[in-house]
Amino acid sequence: MSGADHLPLRVRETEMISPLLKRFVFEAADGGELPPAGAGAHLRLTLEGEGRRWKNAYSIVSAPADRSHLSIIVRRVSPSRGGSAFLHEAVHPGAVVAAHEPGNLFPMSHIARKHLMVSGGIGLTPFLSYLEAIEATGADFELRHFCRDEEIPIFERILSGFDAGRITIHPASAPFDLSQALASQPLGTHLYTCGPEALMGLVLAAARDHGWPASKLHSESFGGAHAGGLPFTAILKKSGLKVAVRDDQTLLEAIEEAGLEPDCLCRGGACGVCLTSVLEGEPDHRDHFLEGAESASNRSIMICVSRAKTQNIVLDL
Amino acid sequence: MNQRFKPAETFRRDFTFRNSDEAVLRFPFPFPEDSYMYSVNIEPHTPGGPTAAFQAAFDVDEHYVAECAERAIVLEEDPGRCKVLPHMMAAQWDTLELIMESFARDYPQDFSLTKEGTNWVWENRPLGIKQSFVFGDAKTLPCEPFEYITRQAQGDFTLQDQREDNLFVDGGMVTTQADWSLEFNIGMTFHEWHGPVPLAHQLGVFDRALKFLMRLQYGQPVRRLNWTMTINPRLDTSPENYPLWGTDRTTVTPENVAEKVFLRVELQTLFRLPRSNAILFGIRCYLLSVADIARVEKWGKRLHRVLLDLPTELQDYKGLTRYRQTVVDYLAPLDDGAPLPSGIAPGQTAL
Numbered sequence: 001m002s003g004a005d006h007l008p009l010r011v012r013e014t015e016m017i018s019p020l021l022k023r024f025v026f027e028a029a030d031g032g033e034l035p036p037a038g039a040g041a042h043l044r045l046t047l048e049g050e051g052r053r054w055k056n057a058y059s060i061v062s063a064p065a066d067r068s069h070l071s072i073i074v075r076r077v078s079p080s081r082g083g084s085a086f087l088h089e090a091v092h093p094g095a096v097v098a099a100h101e102p103g104n105l106f107p108m109s110h111i112a113r114k115h116l117m118v119s120g121g122i123g124l125t126p127f128l129s130y131l132e133a134i135e136a137t138g139a140d141f142e143l144r145h146f147c148r149d150e151e152i153p154i155f156e157r158i159l160s161g162f163d164a165g166r167i168t169i170h171p172a173s174a175p176f177d178l179s180q181a182l183a184s185q186p187l188g189t190h191l192y193t194c195g196p197e198a199l200m201g202l203v204l205a206a207a208r209d210h211g212w213p214a215s216k217l218h219s220e221s222f223g224g225a226h227a228g229g230l231p232f233t234a235i236l237k238k239s240g241l242k243v244a245v246r247d248d249q250t251l252l253e254a255i256e257e258a259g260l261e262p263d264c265l266c267r268g269g270a271c272g273v274c275l276t277s278v279l280e281g282e283p284d285h286r287d288h289f290l291e292g293a294e295s296a297s298n299r300s301i302m303i304c305v306s307r308a309k310t311q312n313i314v315l316d317l
Numbered sequence: 318m319n320q321r322f323k324p325a326e327t328f329r330r331d332f333t334f335r336n337s338d339e340a341v342l343r344f345p346f347p348f349p350e351d352s353y354m355y356s357v358n359i360e361p362h363t364p365g366g367p368t369a370a371f372q373a374a375f376d377v378d379e380h381y382v383a384e385c386a387e388r389a390i391v392l393e394e395d396p397g398r399c400k401v402l403p404h405m406m407a408a409q410w411d412t413l414e415l416i417m418e419s420f421a422r423d424y425p426q427d428f429s430l431t432k433e434g435t436n437w438v439w440e441n442r443p444l445g446i447k448q449s450f451v452f453g454d455a456k457t458l459p460c461e462p463f464e465y466i467t468r469q470a471q472g473d474f475t476l477q478d479q480r481e482d483n484l485f486v487d488g489g490m491v492t493t494q495a496d497w498s499l500e501f502n503i504g505m506t507f508h509e510w511h512g513p514v515p516l517a518h519q520l521g522v523f524d525r526a527l528k529f530l531m532r533l534q535y536g537q538p539v540r541r542l543n544w545t546m547t548i549n550p551r552l553d554t555s556p557e558n559y560p561l562w563g564t565d566r567t568t569v570t571p572e573n574v575a576e577k578v579f580l581r582v583e584l585q586t587l588f589r590l591p592r593s594n595a596i597l598f599g600i601r602c603y604l605l606s607v608a609d610i611a612r613v614e615k616w617g618k619r620l621h622r623v624l625l626d627l628p629t630e631l632q633d634y635k636g637l638t639r640y641r642q643t644v645v646d647y648l649a650p651l652d653d654g655a656p657l658p659s660g661i662a663p664g665q666t667a668l
């Protein structure tokens with residue numbers, strides 16, 4: 001399971017939806033079909049700026065059924081030298097960017113009787129693919145979107161193709177009580193929220209207060225979309241190698257790049273085959289294999305998924 | 318008809334199933350070491366691997382046509398072997414798309430798929446099928462999409478919905494199973510359907526496997542091998558048909574053991590499906606007689622060693638108790654005890 005970017009995408013067109021929002025439509029660089037992406041899926045782009053690189057994940061907003069293109073909407077955020085500014089300024093139609101195959105950390109429930117979506121600002125984006133999917137299946141839904149007052153016309157335009165009777169756009173300045181909306185939902189409704197942390201926190205807390213079970217609450221977090229972490233250095237005692245582990249690769253991949261072939265099987269922290277002794281330094285355990293005490297002792301590491309908390313880690317390899 | 322297939326083979330009554338030399342050498346032999354215990358033996362399902370069985374996303378071999386015919390017989394007698402819960406319709410189309418695209422890519426001489434928007438034409442030359450249909454519109458196919466495509470594939474398939482931090486087996490096509498029942502298991506969670514398995518729960522195998530699968534990514538399928546033994550090359554060893562095959566276990570003698578006892582290996586594959594976010598579990602079954610295994614020196618010796626030390630809990634669970642010793646006695650004279658290289662490759666290119 002390499003961190004490689006398998007999917008070269010060409011920018012087919014771009015559109016400034018507002019001074020801060022830019023839509024990108026991508027097609028496969030080889031002109032073929034794109035991989036399918038489900039409602040709620042994201043695209044991880046690797047952006048190569050001058051002397052800088054970003055790995056940013058964006059919700060896919062195009063219809064899940066369509067494999068001719070993939071679209072995203074990017075909000076320009078500060079710092080002005082970040083990946084979103086780069087996309088706004090430097091990525092034009094015809095450009096080719098590297099992407100990872102679509103992943104999905106925010107899928108729709110297949111057993112929900114109704115989908116209740118609550119979004120804030122750019123957090124609307126995953127729900128655009130939900131709405132496309134809902135249009136195809138005819139499922140029941142309700143969308144409540146919160147945004148800055150001056151952005152209301154922009155979001156009205158973005159949402160104009162969908163059933164306006166079930167969509168409400170709330171200006172952030174006006175008071176709003178979610179309790180009423182929560183209390184009036186039919187049995188079997190699932191709640192989804194995406195937006196600023198504060199909004200998601202409020203929505204989830206309100207739902208819990210109303211007795212909604214966790215199994216019916218869903219919130220988007222891009223945390224898991226980034227497999228990497230901070231770069232560090234692995235010192236391999238037996239082979240006398242010093243290996244720099246980049247932010248976007250695993251320790252195992254870096255060791256393999258250096259020419260070693262340590263034992264491994266699942267490459268996902270479950271099988272136990274890649275267990276390696278730690279001689280110095282502190283592992284950042286991310287596996288499912290080591291048990292509590294073993295993990296806490298920090299004497300072993302599963303090199304396929306785990307990293308280092310310390311700048312250097314010395315391994316018995 | 319393509320020469321590579323053997324359409325007349327049977328997996329019941331007269332059991333005319335046989336493996337060619339090529340089929341023997343491509344068998345996914347399941348023992349990399351001299352002893353066996355449950356583990357999370359999951360690895361990336363990338364093309365390649367120790368034998369030719371690992372080349373394709375879904376392996377199609379010389380038994381393809383005969384296995385599809387066997388599946389049709391089972392379904393004729395018991396349509397309940399294919400069942401998909403209503404909320405899995407997106408997963409059904411995901412499965413059809415994945416299998417059709419994989420077959421057409423991996424076996425272009427046998428299968429082709431042409432698309433114009435959602436108007437698709439599927440051609441399956443070994444089975445003589447040409448079907449035009451609209452992707453996403455089940456009415457344009459002779460049956461539901463999951464049943465349609467799994468009738469044209471070897472091995473069983475199940476569909477797992479992911480919700481509530483768990484996997485639920487919410488559908489399947491199960492006609493070639495090693496003594497478990499879809500009708501009984503449907504709707505169960507990962508730990509529930511694995512309930513009867515001995516030792517593995519205590520070893521934490523299922524906890525780890527489930528955590529791993531919850532994060533399975535689209536485009537990065539994984540595989541594992543599982544095994545048991547079967548008397549006669551019978552694919553349908555279902556609990557429903559136990560009266561038909563249960564007593565076979567008492568018929569093994571030192572004279573017939575080599576021909577009658579088969580190592581039954583499941584090449585299991587797991588795919589994250591893109592639109593439904595469900596997981597497709599493929600259980601591709603391979604049968605190889607003890608006589609054929611003994612033709613591969615490394616495999617004959619290794620099977621002897623594994624069976625000799627197999628924990629009794631596993632012997633009982635896999636139903637080997639009555640005839641394991643007979644197999645061990647048959648293989649013993651072939652095993653000189655010399656160390657064997659680890660790994661499952663046959664270690665020879667001809668028989």
Ligand code: HEM
Binds near residue numbers: 502
């Ligand atoms: C997600 C899809 C899976 C399904 C639908 C599935 C289903 C089953 C079933 C029905 C059985 C037989 C249980 C019985 O006796 O009734 C079984 C056995 C077993 N499964 Fe799974 N399984 C899945 C994935 C896995 C994975 C990922 C592992 C990885 C460790 C695993 C390990 C085992 C083991 C060790 C056994 C015992 C097999 C034997 O000794 O013959 N399964 N599984």
Ligand code: FES
Binds near residue numbers: 265269275287289303
């Ligand atoms: S390779 Fe399986 S735990 Fe690392």
